[in-house]
Amino acid sequence: xxxxxxxxxxxxxxxxxxxxxxxxxxxxxxxxxxxxxxxxxxxxxxxxxxxxxxxxxxxxxxxxxxxxxxxxxxxxxxxxxxxxxxxxxxxxxxxxxxxxxxxxxxxxxxxxxxxxxxxxxxxxxxxxxxxxxxxxxxxxxxxxxxxxxxxxxxxxxxxxxxxxxxxxxxxxxxxxxxxxxxxxxxxxxxxxxxxxxxxxxxxxxxxxxxxxxxxxxxxxxxxxxxxxxxxxxxxxxxxxxxxxxxxxxxxxxxxxxxxxxxxxxxxxxxxxxxxxxxxxxxxxxxxxxxxxxxxxxxxxxxxxxxxxxxxxxxxxxxxxxxxxxxxxxxxxxxxxxxxxxxxxxxxxxxxxxxxxxxxxxxxxxxxxxxxxxxxxxxxxxxxxxxxxxxxxxxxxxxxxxxxxxxxxxxxxxxxxxxxxxxxxxxxxxx
Ligand SMILES: NC(=O)c1ccc[n+]([C@@H]2O[C@H](COP(=O)([O-])OP(=O)(O)OC[C@H]3O[C@@H](n4cnc5c(N)ncnc54)[C@H](O)[C@@H]3O)[C@@H](O)[C@H]2O)c1
Numbered sequence: 001x002x003x004x005x006x007x008x009x010x011x012x013x014x015x016x017x018x019x020x021x022x023x024x025x026x027x028x029x030x031x032x033x034x035x036x037x038x039x040x041x042x043x044x045x046x047x048x049x050x051x052x053x054x055x056x057x058x059x060x061x062x063x064x065x066x067x068x069x070x071x072x073x074x075x076x077x078x079x080x081x082x083x084x085x086x087x088x089x090x091x092x093x094x095x096x097x098x099x100x101x102x103x104x105x106x107x108x109x110x111x112x113x114x115x116x117x118x119x120x121x122x123x124x125x126x127x128x129x130x131x132x133x134x135x136x137x138x139x140x141x142x143x144x145x146x147x148x149x150x151x152x153x154x155x156x157x158x159x160x161x162x163x164x165x166x167x168x169x170x171x172x173x174x175x176x177x178x179x180x181x182x183x184x185x186x187x188x189x190x191x192x193x194x195x196x197x198x199x200x201x202x203x204x205x206x207x208x209x210x211x212x213x214x215x216x217x218x219x220x221x222x223x224x225x226x227x228x229x230x231x232x233x234x235x236x237x238x239x240x241x242x243x244x245x246x247x248x249x250x251x252x253x254x255x256x257x258x259x260x261x262x263x264x265x266x267x268x269x270x271x272x273x274x275x276x277x278x279x280x281x282x283x284x285x286x287x288x289x290x291x292x293x294x295x296x297x298x299x300x301x302x303x304x305x306x307x308x309x310x311x312x313x314x315x316x317x318x319x320x321x322x323x324x325x326x327x328x329x330x331x332x333x334x335x336x337x338x339x340x341x342x343x344x345x346x347x348x349x350x351x352x353x354x355x356x357x358x359x360x361x362x363x364x365x366x367x368x369x370x371x372x373x374x375x376x377x378x379x380x381x382x383x384x385x386x387x388x389x390x391x392x393x394x395x396x397x398x399x400x401x402x403x404x405x406x407x408x409x410x411x412x413x414x415x416x417x418x419x420x421x422x423x424x425x426x427x428x429x430x
Contacts, residue, residue, distance in 0.1 A: 001026050004190070005078040006086045007106055009040065009071065011334060012123065012158055013088035015049050015165035018059050019194050021068035022051075022166075028078035029071045040071035046362055048333045051166035059166075079113035084190050087122045088158070091130075093268050098127060098275045100134065107135050111142025119152040119186040121176075125211055125265065127272040131155040131204035132179055147179060154178035154187030155204035157211030162263075163331055173197035175207045215269035216287050221255045222266075223290035229257035229430050230293075230300050239430055240413065257430050259385045259411050260297035260339025262328025267291065267337055298342040302350070305381060305409055308426055312405050317351035319380035322402070324372070326358040330387040330412075333360040340385045355379065359390055376401040383409045399423040 002025045006017045009031040017027040031037050039045065040060065049056040063069035072078055079085070089106040092099045103124060110120060120139060122131055131154075136147050145151050156176040160168040174195050178184035184200060191198045201207045225243065232239040243254045261267060270287045277284050306316050328338040335341060335358075344354045344367055354367045357375035369375050372391060376382065380403045384393055395415050398406065407426040408415065420427040 002084075002193075003028065003082045004084040004086060005030055005075075005082040006088060007031075007075070007078075007110065008087065008089035008124070009036070010088065010090070011047055011162050012160065012165070013086075014040070014045060014047055014060075015056060015160075016086065016088060016123070016169055017069060018056065018063055019166055019169045021063040021066070022059070023193050024068070025193060026068050027063075027070070028081055029069060030075050030078045031071070031073060034073040037071045037073045046333055047162075048331070048360060049163065049165050056166075075109045076113055079110065079115070083115065083118050084186075085110055085118060085120045086190070087120065088124055090124055090264060091126060091268075091272070093264075093271050096271060096274075098271065100127070100130075103130070104134065104138055107138040108142045111139040114139060114143040114145060114151055116145065116150050117152075119154065119183065119190065121187045121190055122153075122155045123158045125158065125215075125269060125272065126155075126208055128205055128208050128212070128276045130208065136179060148182065152178060152180075152183035152186050154183045155207050156187060156191060157207050157214075159211070159214070162329075162334060170194050171197075173199055175199045175201050175210060177201040177204045177207045179204060209273075212269040212273050215266045216273060216290070218255075219261060219266050219270055219294060220286060220290040222258070222261055223293040225255045225257040226260075226297050227293050228254070230297075233300075233304055233430070258297070258339070259301055259430075260342065261294040262336065262338040262340075263332075263334055264336050267294075298339045298346055301409065301411075302343060302346045304428060305383075305407065306350075308407060308428060309381070312407075312426065314380060314405075316347060320353045320355060320378060321347055321381040321383060322375040322379035323354055323356035323367075323383045323385065324358075324375060324391050324393055325384065325386040325388045326356045326361050326363065326368075327386060327388065331360075331389050332386075333362075335361045335363050340383075343383070343385065357391065358388060360388060372397075373401060378403060379406070381407045381409070383411070384414055385409075385411050387412045387414060395419050395423050395425070399425070 005028040006013050007030045009029045017029045020027050043061040091103045147153050159172045176187050178187050188198050229239045246252050270291050326335050326340045328334050347354050355369045355375045357369050409428045411430050413429050417427050
């Protein structure tokens with residue numbers, strides 16, 4: 001039986017580990033969060049995924065019961081049993097500061113238990129140059145080994161979208177490059193167990209940068225749609241209709257605007273590029289602009305709501321807002337960098353009260369409530385920022401529970417405008 005270790009059991013690492021177990025590979029899943037590892041041992045995770053009619057929790061249980069998945073906080077246990085190590089530990093960003101030490105610590109830990117012949121495959125999203133300039137020297141100094149002679153090192157970008165991870169680990173074409181030919185070959189073998197479309201690149205730097213620009217290109221395209229929306233909203237012109245008409249041009253493909261761009265993938269990618277571009281003195285103004293446009297969306301939406309409240313003699317200070325979803329995107333349990341969280345902060349900073357409800361997100365904040373009814377009861381404003389399938393928004397229920405002259409900002413166009421207006425709502429959408 002083939003044994004591998006996966007370091008980091010988050011939104012990528014856990015479903016990736018379990019996908020390998022579906023192919024009969026035994027996976028030692030290592031995470032430094034011991035409490036989380038214990039929960040995994042009891043088949044519990046906050047991650048929302050499913051595959052072929054089974055939830056990730058069911059797949060987790062089956063893999064553990066078959067002794068194919070071993071969640072552990074002990075890197076020694078994992079490293080002693082494997083020759084192939086996959087790294088999915090992230091590089092956090094706080095404000096604009098890139099905290100590479102989290103990733104570096106993982107490299108030190110792996111390096112200390114590295115054995116001759118092992119391969120380390122990095123699948124985290126990283127600033128350009130990380131594989132060769134950061135991981136390689138740390139692994140060498142922690143192990144006392146020489147890369148390309150005693151151990152192997154490669155980088156492969158991770159392209160999955162949360163919610164579709166099991167499927168995309170197997171079907172999304174994946175790029176890889178090692179620091180040498182042997183590393184590339186070993187990494188390809190490991191990837192090919194679950195994914196048949198493995199694309200070989202000439203260097204880890206090519207794959208690192210292509211991953212970042214894939215995400216940043218989405219930031220730019222979403223930024224364009226968001227900038228358009230800010231313009232058309234101010235004119236009172238239907239943004240989605242403008243986009244629909246523009247997209248009838250055969251070579252135009254505008255994306256839909258939203259309340260901002262959350263999660264780690266897209267915002268962090270541009271910041272990892274800036275981390276490197278600043279060091280080499282190259283400016284990337286377009287990517288900076290896209291970041292600014294997308295970051296400012298919650299503020300823009302706040303002002304739109306504020307000015308519409310003013311038309312009916314209400315002030316944000318006196319109103320309660322029901323926010324129906326706090327995750328960073330549709331049907332997600334991930335609230336990292338969530339525009340809805342930013343919107344909550346802006347409303348509260350301006351003296352308003354927010355009650356948010358999102359059964360998918362386990363985040364304990366004073367503004368959290370635990371039912372849709374509780375969120376809507378006595379609210380003046382309802383915001384539907386994303387589509388959460390298990391938050392059944394219904395205009396009649398809103399009308400019944402909310403105060404008089406309610407305002408609805410429906411970012412997803414889930415509720416029919418006419419029904420909302422007939423129920424006495426001021427209806428705003430993107
Ligand atoms: N979430 C996505 O959809 C997605 C998609 C593509 C790429 N990525 C990239 O994949 C990486 C992982 O993302 P994620 O969303 O799974 O992150 P996450 O925060 O959900 O999970 C990371 C896990 O790593 C653990 N960890 C931290 N240091 C560790 C160490 N030294 N040893 C072992 N475990 C350690 C943390 O406790 C955490 O559980 C990031 O680089 C991210 O940018 C994520």
